[in-house]
Each structure stands twice: as C-alpha cells, then as structure tokens.
Amino acid sequence: MTAPASPVPRRTRRGTVRIASTSLLYALLIALALVYIYPFLIQVATSFKTDPDAAANPLALVPQTFTTEAYTQLFLRSDFPTWFKNSVVVTIVVTAGRVFFNSLAGYALARLRFRGRTVVFAGLIAVMSVPAVVLLIPKFLVINTLGMYDSYAGMILPLLVDAAGVFIMKNFFESIPVSVEEQARIDGAGTFRVFWSVVLPMARPALITIVILSFQGSWNELAHFIVSTQSPELTTLTKGVAQLANGQLSQGRQYPLKLAAAIIMTIPVAVMFFLFQKRIMNSSDGAVKE
Secondary structure (H helix, E strand, C coil): CCCCCCCCCHHHHHHHHHHHHHHHHHHHHHHHHHHHHHHHHHHHHHHCCCHHHHHHCCCCCCCCCCCCHHHHHHHHCCCHHHHHHHHHHHHHHHHHHHHHHHHHHHHHHHHCCCCCHHHHHHHHHHHHHCCHHHHHHHHHHHHHHCCCCCCHHHHHHHHCCCHHHHHHHHHHHHHCCCHHHHHHHHCCCCHHHHHHHHHHHHCHHHHHHHHHHHHHHHHCCCHHHHHHCCCHHHCCHHHHHHHHHCCCCCCCCCHHHHHHHHHHHHHHHHHHHHHHHHHCCCCCCCCCCC
C-alpha cells in the first residue's frame, strides 16, 4: 500500500500563481507594445526603400534595396529645409513666450488679489472647454484685421499664451507655501522680484512641463498655420507634410518620401520628451523651515 502524496505547500501554490499572473501580464504588455511599435518600424523601414519596393512590399521591415534617396530628395530637391526652419523659429519663440507669460499669469492668479480675479479664472476655464476648431474663423478675422496675416507675427503672437499652461502654473504656485515669499518681502523685494528670484526657481518641475507641452504643441500645430499664412515661404513642417501626404508636391504615391518627412518631423518631439520625461511635474524643489 503506497503512502498518500503530501499536499503542496500553500506558499508554493501562491508563488506559482504569482509567477503565472506576472508572466501573463508581461506577455500582454509586450503584445500591446508591438501593436504600437510595429507601425513605426514599418515607417522607418519604408523610408529607406525604393518606390517600387514600398508599393510591392509595404509591410516588410527589411528593404530589398537600401537607399537614402527619399532623404536626399527632401533636403536637396524640395522645400523641406524651409519648412523645417519655419517650424524651428516658431517653436522656439512660442515655447519661450509661453514659459514667461504663462508663469506671469499663473502667479498673478495664484497670489495677487485684484478685482475680477474670479471672473478671469472662470474665463480661463471656459476657454479650455471650447474646441480649438470653433475659434479658427474668429482667429483668422482678428489676425487679418490687425494686419498680421501671412507673417511671422500672425503665426507666433496668438500662440504665446495658452489657457492650459496658465492653469498648470497657477495650481503649482498655489502649492508653494506663502512663507517662502514673506522673507523676501521683509527684505524689500517687490512683487516681480519675489516672483522672478524666489518663486520661479522653485517651479522648475512645472516649467519643464510647460516647456515640453509648448514645444510639442507648437511643433505639431497645423490648424492655426492654415488660417494665418498662405505664402510658401512661411509653410511649416506640419503644413508642408500634410500637403506632401495629399500628393500636392509629388507625383504618384511615393511612400518613402512621405514617411521620411514624417520621421524627421517626429524626431525633435521624441528627443525632447525622452530627455525631460522624468522631470514632468515632480515635487517642488527646496523646503521651508518653519
């Protein structure tokens, strides 16, 4: 007569279930990652294909004939450098302007007590709730009336302040203790000096968030540039690539050319995000001793 088998320890069963659930979770995450990464890999591979190869094997990750003709055509035989230059100029100026003006407006709403402050904040929330497409025609009318249509001023000035950035800065400034500013005021510092020298350096996490969001938003902006410009000399990357995708600047499908333009357009935003992603809205720097 054989002896009964000893029961499996409870800890062993729990460990097995935990390993199985963890493995299933990682398998699911890998599958989801492949769903998002695979189209990007196809985009990169297709940009180095010839036109016949891209048309015959659109999903192949290895080009039959490796070529950089698409990139050569973009930079040497098209207006792509002009588009890139315009996007760089607009993005740098808009990002710097939003960091400065959003911080000023956010600090004013968070610390200053003035008549109509509640109404201004309510208007800010209302602007955030309005779809951007609704404002395109009024924006065009204002730009045209002020004589800024088809100019860098018309491209840049309406983007220098955004409601979401002011809202973020206001909330962050409110999280900083008022006692931080009291010593500076006792020493005779004015409101702007307190803002610039004391409070603003502590708002570095919020500022980095504004930099990333402003850079990404202005770099990827399309609708505003459609209603504010018409000259080819002022075309930005988003507007130019959109025309390229519609076939207005090329003959045939030319998938390598279009995808190469899209890749180059993606690189600056991706680099900006990966460099600063760990610093987005971390806790404020410094401490206050009571």
